[in-house]
Amino acid sequence: MALALDPRIQRVWRTPDCLQFGVEQPLLVLDDVSAADERMLAALACGVTREGLQLLAERAGAPPGAAAALLKRVAPVLTRDDGSEGQDERPPGRPPLVVLDAAGPTASQLAVMLTDAGAEVRGGLAWDDPALDRAEAAVIVGSYAIEPQRSARWLRRDIPHLAVVFGDAGVTVGPWVRPGAAPCLRCVDLHRTTADPAWPVMATQLHTLPPPGEDAITSTIVAARAAALVLAGVGAARGRPALPPPVGVSWRLVRDRTDKGSADGSDARWGGADWVSAAWEPHPECGCLGLPP
Ligand SMILES: [Zn+2]
Numbered sequence: 396m397a398l399a400l401d402p403r404i405q406r407v408w409r410t411p412d413c414l415q416f417g418v419e420q421p422l423l424v425l426d427d428v429s430a431a432d433e434r435m436l437a438a439l440a441c442g443v444t445r446e447g448l449q450l451l452a453e454r455a456g457a458p459p460g461a462a463a464a465l466l467k468r469v470a471p472v473l474t475r476d477d478g479s480e481g482q483d484e485r486p487p488g489r490p491p492l493v494v495l496d497a498a499g500p501t502a503s504q505l506a507v508m509l510t511d512a513g514a515e516v517r518g519g520l521a522w523d524d525p526a527l528d529r530a531e532a533a534v535i536v537g538s539y540a541i542e543p544q545r546s547a548r549w550l551r552r553d554i555p556h557l558a559v560v561f562g563d564a565g566v567t568v569g570p571w572v573r574p575g576a577a578p579c580l581r582c583v584d585l586h587r588t589t590a591d592p593a594w595p596v597m598a599t600q601l602h603t604l605p606p607p608g609e610d611a612i613t614s615t616i617v618a619a620r621a622a623a624l625v626l627a628g629v630g631a632a633r634g635r636p637a638l639p640p641p642v643g644v645s646w647r648l649v650r651d652r653t654d655k656g657s658a659d660g661s662d663a664r665w666g667g668a669d670w671v672s673a674a675w676e677p678h679p680e681c682g683c684l685g686l687p688p
Pocket residue numbers: 578579580581582583677678681682683684
């Protein structure tokens with residue numbers, strides 16, 4: 396098993412014998428770095444076995460135990476090449492497949508961002524397309540709400556999905572739904588119905604409208620947030636630590652209505668692009684988490 400310094404952590408020399416890991420948020424500062432240590436660190440930067448490092452230390456004239464001591468010191472900034480990163484079911488080298496259940500500017504931006512990050516992106520797939528069997532995530536873009544039939548399909552196929560919903564007062568990204576493990580989009584819709592019993596009737600009139608205010612700036616901001624969440628969800632945030640996105644949380648970008656521009660809101664300005672989060676609980680009438688319906 397190869398030992399290696401985490402390539403995502405920037406290294407910088409503070410003095411000729413003091414090495415810092417991480418610049419703006421230092422993770423480790425190594426003092427008294429000897430010439431032998433420096434050679435071992437160079438090997439660790441490329442990846443080396445424990446035995447190889449030991450041999451290198453001996454050839455560099457390091458005292459006994461120097462390799463073990465250095466490994467102990469740099470433990471917080473090591474990564475192990477044991478294939479533990481990423482999804483465990485995906486064959487090595489195959490990019491994660493993200494499906495876009497969406498069309499329009501936000502979907503186009505998402506496709507560019509996800510592809511740039513190393514994901515495979517497909518859109519416009521028929522529901523019986525075999526490619527869906529290996530989909531690791533889906534993004535659904537809708538107007539005012541996601542139609543229950545659309546979200547139910549992803550739920551039934553057990554594919555994690557993210558909602559992006561444009562409204563006339565803002566855009567909501569999330570929640571990230573992990574089927575069977577977190578509140579689903581129907582839960583969100585049921586909570587909305589609890590707050591306003593007329594909501595289902597209104598929603599059916601709004602689902603098929605074009606997303607309001609989906610201009611270039613808005614779609615880019617929204618796509619960036621959605622892409623980051625999805626990449627974290629599929630463990631493919633290349634070059635960055637990939638913590639899974641929180642479930643049961645949505646983020647809303649509220650449109651600043653002080654600028655009363657065009658009727659569809661496309662001239663409105665965003666109030667500094669601040670996102671406001673909201674937490675969602677499973678709805679007792681949904682049953683998506685095995686709760687009694
Ligand atoms: Zn639910």
